[in-house]
Amino acid sequence: MGSHYRGTEEELRSLNTYIKLMRGAGSVAVRLERRLAEAGLTERQFGVLETLHHLGPLPQCDLVKKQFTTGGNITFIVDNLERAGLVERQRNRDDRRYVTVHLTEKGRERIATVLPRHVSEIVETLSVLTPAEQVELGRLMKRLGVTEETAAVGRR
Amino acid sequence: MGSHYRGTEEELRSLNTYIKLMRGAGSVAVRLERRLAEAGLTERQFGVLETLHHLGPLPQCDLVKKQFTTGGNITFIVDNLERAGLVERQRNRDDRRYVTVHLTEKGRERIATVLPRHVSEIVETLSVLTPAEQVELGRLMKRLGVTEETAAVGRR
């Protein structure tokens, strides 16, 4: 759809914005994922660790809501984090349907070192925009994000 | 990283913008992918068809550059498009390393019906912003996208 679509002015403007939006967001995402990969974490894995870090142990259903993903996916992610020794599962005693996920000591250390680095990477990435521009970008993107029932996904 | 990160004002601002950026971009992408799926196309498949539609037959290496993806991925995408009868491969006679991909009649029909629908979906999605806001968003995202060698990806 690059530049060669013949259409109305409105269409060309929208397409142009759309392309830049997707390319830019992809560029930012790839850059951050690359840094996380160096620490042996997926973006989603990082998200789960970070949520547990700030909110404490949570059942998987809560992680589903926080991470905007599916139950099967959380099972998969927690499987991998557990295999890496970063979290542990614990069946809830009161309501045996729930499985509480909590950080291990290793998980706490990992997120404690990765989080600050990740934050500064984000700051650095966005530093090509002035503070006012960042606020404006946030405002515009929020309007785009709230569209109807499109709840899913925080990456891609 | 939702709202509970303690840091400098700069960090909080950047994180806030980052969250909204990813959520918004994801929301837009999911919405559009859903519509393409109804037509039996992946976003990447659509991208390849659309490129061939506008530029004519191309070797796969050119598709790699246009679609910002990897060689293995293009092979995979073209495999699927070929299996669906939408494109055909043709080994180049002058330089037998190249494989030229061209649309079939079925592929031409498919892209001819899907493209306009996709464009209007984009227009509708972006219509929550005023024309001026769209231009501004494009300007900001372009600055974010051009960062260094981060060439990859047009989605996520």
Added chain:
DNA sequence: CCGGAATCGTTGAAGGCTGAACTTTCGGCC
């Protein structure tokens, strides 16, 4: 108290993406 409905988590199939190793083919340099 009991049976259906809802919730939580798991599983497996299917699809897509990446990166690295590999084959084939071509170009250039001696």
Added chain:
DNA sequence: GGCCGAAAGTTCAGCCTTCAACGATTCCGG
């Protein structure tokens, strides 16, 4: 001409994601 390196595609293993089907557990209305 012959060899080396570069380029185009392919293949494969590994990972991530979704979706639908399923078992386990709890809730709730009658």
